[in-house]
Each structure stands twice: as C-alpha cells, then as structure tokens.
Amino acid sequence: MNKLQKVEIWAATGIYLLALFTILFPVLSDDGRYSGLAWMYENNGVPYDHFLHAVWPGLLTYTAMYGGFILLNFRAMPQFVEHHRYWRGIAISLGVAVGAFLMLMVAESWKYGYRTDFSSVRAFHNWCAGRALIIDFVCLVAFAFYYGAKSLLLAGAENGWGRRIAGIKIPADMVILVIVWLAVTFFFILDRHPARTNLFFWSAGSYIICYYFISRRFFGPLLRKERHWKELLPNAIMVFLITYVLACVLADASTNISHMAPFYILIFVCQLLMVIPLAWWLTWATLSQKNEVLTLEKALGRSSANLDFLRSQINPHFLFNALNTLYGTALQERAGRTSEGIQKLGDMMRFMLHENTEEKIHLSKEVGYLQNYIALQRLRTQESPDIKIEVNIQDANCEHAIAPMLLIPFVENAFKHGISLRNRSWIVVSLSCDDHHIYFDAYNSLHPKRENDPERNSLGIGLNNVRQRLQHIYPGRHELSIRETASEFFVHLTIKSEKIVPTA
Secondary structure: OOHHHHHHHHHHHHHHHHHHHHHHOOOOOOOOOOHHHHHHHHHOOOOOOHHHHHHHHHHHHHHHHHHHHHHHHHHHHHHHHOOOOHHHHHHHHHHHHHHHHHHHHHHHHHHOOOOOOOOOHHHHHHHHHHHHHHHHHHHHHHHHHHHHHHHHHHHHHHHOOOOEEOOEEOOHHHHHHHHHHHHHHHHHHHOOOHHHHHHHHHHHHHHHHHHHHHHHHHHHHHHOOOOOHHHHHHHHHHHHHHHHHHHHHHHHHHOOOOOOHHHHHHHHHHHHHHHHHHHHHHHHHHHHHHHHHHHHHHHHHHHHHHHHHHHHHHHHHHHHHHHHHHHHHHHHOOOHHHHHHHHHHHHHHHHHHHOOOOOOEEHHHHHHHHHHHHHHHHHHHOOOOOEEEEEEEOOOOOOEEEOOOOOHHHHHHHHHHHOOOOOOEEEEEEEEEOOOEEEEEEEEEOOOOOOOOOOOOOOOHHHHHHHHHHHHHOOOOEEEEEEEOOOEEEEEEEEEOOEOOOOO
16 A cells, blocks of 8 residues: 555544544533534424434444545545456445445434424435435545546656646645645535534644644654754744644634633644644655665666676676687688688677667677677687587567677687587577567587686686676566586576567
C-alpha cells in the first residue's frame, strides 16, 4: 500500500471516529439531545428517543459514507483503473450503492419518525427512500469529483506543475489534507447542522495550519538531525497554542452552542492526539522515502562505475592480444597478412571507441566485432593444420539489442586457453536468435598449462568480467552455463531480449 492510500485510510478513519464521537457526545444540546429534532417530535405529539431518533441514524449515515468511500476508493476503482476488470468494478460499485441506500433509508425513517402528515406508512417510507436515494447519489457524485481531482493532482505532480503555483512549491500532503478538509465540510453541510459544520470547518482549518508548521519547523529539522529538540520545542509549543486558541475563538464565534467548554477540551484532545502524531508519521515517512531513493541512486552510481571499470579492463586486454598477434605475423610476412590484420584491428578499435560507450547496440555490430576478432586470430593460426576454427552465426532473426563487448570475452577465452600450436585444437562458436532470446555457444579444447604459467589457474579476466556485467545488465534475464573437463571447455549463454522495432 502506497503512502497516499495510507493517508486516505488514516484521514477517513479519523474523520469517521470524530463524527461518531460528536454523535455520542452528551452535550450537543442542553439536555444531551438534538434540540431541534427533539422539538419536532414533541411538537407533533410523538415520543422522542434520543438514541433511536438521533444517535442510530447518525451512526448508520456516517457508516454508510465511510464504508462506501473505503470500498469505492480501494476496491472498486482499482478494478477499473489498474486491473481493467470492468464487470467486477461495476458489481462492487452497485453493491456499495445499494448497501448505502438501504442504510440511509433506515436512518431517514428513524430520524424523521415525527412526520405524521403522510396518508399512509408506505407513503412515508417512499419519501424516506427518495431522500436516501438523493443522498446516495450526491455522495457518489462527490466521490467521483474527489477521485477525479486526486487523479489530476497526482498527474500534475508527476509533470511538475501540480506542486508549483506561481513559483511556490506546494507539498503533496498539504494538498491531500485540504481536499479531505473541504470534502468532509461538504458532507457536514449535507447533514444540515450549521453548528457542527462551523465547528469542524474552523477547528480542522486550524489543525492544518498546526500540522504544516509542526511538520516543517519541528519534526523535519529534528528527524534530519539539523537541530536539537530543545531549540525547536519552544516554537512548536507556541504554534500549538496559537492554532488551538484560533480554533476555539473561530468555533465559538461561528456557533450558537451555549456551553463551549467541553468543545474546547475536544479541540485540544484532537489536536494533541491526532494532528501531532500525523505530522510526525508523515514527516518520518517522507524522509525515509527520500533516504531510500538517495541510497538507490548511490548504489546505481556505484554499479555504473563498476561497469565502466570492467569495460576499461576489457579493452586494453584485447588490444594487447591483437598487437601481439600482429607482431608475430609481421615477423613471418612483411606485407599481405600484416596489412589485413591492421585493417581488422582498425575496425575493432573503431568499434571500441564509438560503439562501446553505448548502453545497448544492435546485435549485428557485436557480431561484426566478433567476426573481426576471429579473422584476426585466424591470421595467427592458419598455418597450423591441427587447429580447427568453426563459426556458425545464424543472424537471420537477430534484430536484437545487446550490451557491447558482451560476447567477445567468451571467444577470447576460447582462443587463449583452447589453442596450442603443438597439440590438436579446436574452437566452435555458434550464435542464433528467436523473437525473444539470443543464444550463444563457445566450445573449445583445453590444454595443460606449464607449471610456471602465471595464468595456470585462471580462466581469464574477460570471463570473470562478463559474469559481473551480466548480473548488472540482465538480472534475472540471462542464463549462463559453463562446463569444464580435463580436455574441453563449453559455454552456453541465453539472453532474454526483445526484438528492435524498426523506425519509419
């Protein structure tokens, strides 16, 4: 579950519990009842039961709203947006709408039980059903508006403009809190209880101000270890008291409740037990996410540096071998084969200077480099009849991209350990492709090394480097199989790589 979903669940649950608390709070009126509703019952000669006619309707109404929001936001909409299971999403949405309608109809019939001006009980229930249907529809429209606004804000945040208005950066958590604040105020307005609406509007607005300064000026520097808590605490207490007094003054001025002392306590408790923990948790979660991203960026930088280092090791190694080959050829023949070898070497150097710096190249370029290298090695071995070099490259279906210098280490290792001018030797190199894979095989003979050979127990720097490169570039998308006997060495490599789509 991502950060936004956690914030939505926490905010919705907190508002729901706060609404239930206000319903059960015993001093909403002088005698603990909804005074206006009680008067309507008494005026129509119908006995008034506070729990049946006020508390239970409120519980049903807020439970329908809360449950509907949770199910639509976290069950129905993901079926449409993420999974594209439209029928399942429609079924969940209809179930939520029908369930909320039934709960609201029962709540309306209990709340308006004083209505004796209907011709029959059935007519009264039809009227209650109509009211429930209207409330249900308005809530669905409000949720659609909320989900659309949330989607637009998230899309805007990704594009960069959502968090900047006139050059001012707007934190995402503040945007979410303001949306929730206005949405809940709208629901209170639907309930047509001005005192409770004003109380929530002004107190919650002050809570948002308190949250902003406490999270940015207290918990932020504290968790980043920029300042000590003793330096920050006086300002945090001052912000807390100023916003608390502001909430109490504005709530008192906008309501007509005679006894406000219990509400002062309620505002203080909510600010202390809801706003402060929310500010700490969201600040901690934001900083943890930033630290995780920074750690990943550092790890990625180290991986790139390691990859560049491995490439720098490979290139001089091949150049050194190629120059040794040309030197041996030049001693045997002064013109023809030497010029051919120099041309091949020039092509290889051109490849390393231009193509080797790219992240991915066309497979045909890697194959061309491979063929130049093998041709260069053949200049050295063509005079020996006991050396067999076979190349089977089927590139008809090889429209793939590949990391440069990935296949050559296997071939270089085969020539390094598989060729002996005194013993029978062979090397077989094969390459083929299908629509999703590249298949490469290198099979060569092995010969005992001399006791004083420094690379007697080594398979070559190129082979060790290519193992690491495969882990960096194709994690979980390659299969490398190496088998060795006393006289043979076999390498099989499979790389999962999609075909390159030609551009028009």
